Amino acid sequence: MIDRAHLKKLHAKEEERFLARTPKSRERFEAAKKVMPGGVPMSWMTKWPGRYPLFVASAKGAHFVDVDGNEYIDLCLGDTGSMTGHSPAATVAAIKSQLERGMTAMLPTDDSVVVSSELAQRFGLPLWQFTVSATDANRHAIRYARLITGKKKVIVIDRCYHGSVDETFATLDSSGKTVMREGNIGAPVALEVTTRVVEFNDIAGMERALAHGDVAAILMEPAMTNVGIVLPEDGYLDAVGELAKKFGVIWIIDETHTISVGPGGMTAELGLKPDILTIGKAIGGGIPTGTFGMTNEVAAAIAAKTEREVIDTGGIGGTLAGNALSLAAMRATLTEVLTEANFKKMISLGQRWCDGVDAAIKDFGLNWHCNRLGARGEYLFQGKAAKTGREAAAAGDFELEQYIHLRLLNDGFLLTPFHNMALMSPDTTEADVDAHSVAFRAMCSELVKKPD
Numbered sequence: 001m002i003d004r005a006h007l008k009k010l011h012a013k014e015e016e017r018f019l020a021r022t023p024k025s026r027e028r029f030e031a032a033k034k035v036m037p038g039g040v041p042m043s044w045m046t047k048w049p050g051r052y053p054l055f056v057a058s059a060k061g062a063h064f065v066d067v068d069g070n071e072y073i074d075l076c077l078g079d080t081g082s083m084t085g086h087s088p089a090a091t092v093a094a095i096k097s098q099l100e101r102g103m104t105a106m107l108p109t110d111d112s113v114v115v116s117s118e119l120a121q122r123f124g125l126p127l128w129q130f131t132v133s134a135t136d137a138n139r140h141a142i143r144y145a146r147l148i149t150g151k152k153k154v155i156v157i158d159r160c161y162h163g164s165v166d167e168t169f170a171t172l173d174s175s176g177k178t179v180m181r182e183g184n185i186g187a188p189v190a191l192e193v194t195t196r197v198v199e200f201n202d203i204a205g206m207e208r209a210l211a212h213g214d215v216a217a218i219l220m221e222p223a224m225t226n227v228g229i230v231l232p233e234d235g236y237l238d239a240v241g242e243l244a245k246k247f248g249v250i251w252i253i254d255e256t257h258t259i260s261v262g263p264g265g266m267t268a269e270l271g272l273k274p275d276i277l278t279i280g281k282a283i284g285g286g287i288p289t290g291t292f293g294m295t296n297e298v299a300a301a302i303a304a305k306t307e308r309e310v311i312d313t314g315g316i317g318g319t320l321a322g323n324a325l326s327l328a329a330m331r332a333t334l335t336e337v338l339t340e341a342n343f344k345k346m347i348s349l350g351q352r353w354c355d356g357v358d359a360a361i362k363d364f365g366l367n368w369h370c371n372r373l374g375a376r377g378e379y380l381f382q383g384k385a386a387k388t389g390r391e392a393a394a395a396g397d398f399e400l401e402q403y404i405h406l407r408l409l410n411d412g413f414l415l416t417p418f419h420n421m422a423l424m425s426p427d428t429t430e431a432d433v434d435a436h437s438v439a440f441r442a443m444c445s446e447l448v449k450k451p452d
Ligand SMILES: Cc1ncc(COP(=O)(O)O)c(C=O)c1O
Pocket: 079, 133, 134, 135, 136, 161, 162, 163, 164, 221, 226, 254, 255, 256, 257, 280, 281
């Protein structure tokens, strides 16, 4: 439906606009290339639209300013790491206070008890451990599941993302076999050794995968958020929980992104009963952190199988895990920023953003669809909601996405580089959202215009 030659012309125009607007970012990038591969501190940052990434001068609340002085409305928010808004006042105050009192000592602080209690109350799991990232939380959860069950395999959902966790970079081939995902670098073993992949919303497939009797854990998001948003069908998550129980498998729910639906994520919202819950990113207000909660039964099973003398070399840990600074940040973020009242506001803004996108999609007759997940919204280039990761992935259009992201960036909006996701923070305003609706509509109008 979209004329590709027209799209190329539009993209070329935006490339020119980008170069004209961002000479200082370009200068920084030229210097950066001499000291960092690809000119970026982490390789995936080359995926931003435009010939180079923007260099950021400062960020506050829902906005940031690049080194050229251009201002942006940030709808990416560090892909959830800054869902709180950049540098939220309460978190900054707690961090400043902790900075003067020691940042990492490998000993517990009072904040660890407060944060664990808060997490327990939100997610319904009584016992918590802390890591440096959500990736680490998932890695540790998998190891513990293997320890407890004595089984080896992990079930993941096709097209999932849980951080750089080896076991999760598998996919289904056209014959339904588990294989390595494209782009997976340096895998230690073939993925079918560690992993079995199942489609989202496929209960029968999940039962078949479990019936082999070799599965330690199911690791999943309660709604998929990394291939567009894919929502669970009614009863699906409860059925997975029941199957996990039936087969004696540890059910790990990753709420890192799905916390967008409320203070206790979808686990609280839907009354789910995972054995382990993992989360990171937003709960530190921007400070690196991760955590996993567990049932009393899981904790007891772990305790029965671990020895104090070698507990530091068992594959669980990280010197900086549970450090005082991240716990101070989490305490303030959870108790003062990611509050019930702020979620209410963020969710209403999420609806408003999706309404603006949906209206333009309808008015310009585009065969696209916008999905909603509380404070998060995302459009896919297909007319109806996907039921599986495979369906959502099939709607991908990298060329179109790169254009849209660059155009909106030039108009002053940052979307997450991996897909068409927008996230609301407590500092995002209705005016921010409405400005996006206007820009998105103008972009759609130009996109569907008949080329001369
Ligand atoms: C659902 C989910 N879990 C875990 C992670 C890993 O987070 P981090 O990269 O901060 O470790 C991500 C990252 O995008 C994620 O989307």
